[in-house]
Amino acid sequence: MEHEPDLPDPDAPERVRRARDDAARSAEELARQWEQVVEASEFTNNDDEHDPEGSTIAYEREQVRSMLGRxxxxxxxxxLAAERLREGTYWTCERCGGPIDPDRLAARPTARACIGCARRP
Structure with missing residues (x-):
């Protein structure tokens, strides 16, 4: 991808794209895990709530569901970050309208507030 020299951080679009690709791969893997846990629960009539061998199927299902939601x-x-990049608002704090430090966005590509606003309730 070609860098756009007028951006505060020309690597930001690529960083957001890579982060999204990674998250999409994680979502696909978690969806596969979810299917496996659900399938495993269909083929057992054990009382897994009292299984001394380890975690329960219900626990595993909830854990995968929670991670998938995240x-x-x-x-x-x-x-939303990619949309803000396209619109040119990626580096602007949604709360105060001031700039968001490029280092903050490099560390947290989904940040929508400057560090000062992020610290305030």
């Missing part, structure tokens, strides 16, 4: 929220945030 990754889906991250994908939504990265899609």
């Amino acid at each position: 990754v889906k929220r991250e994908l939504e945030a990265l899609d």
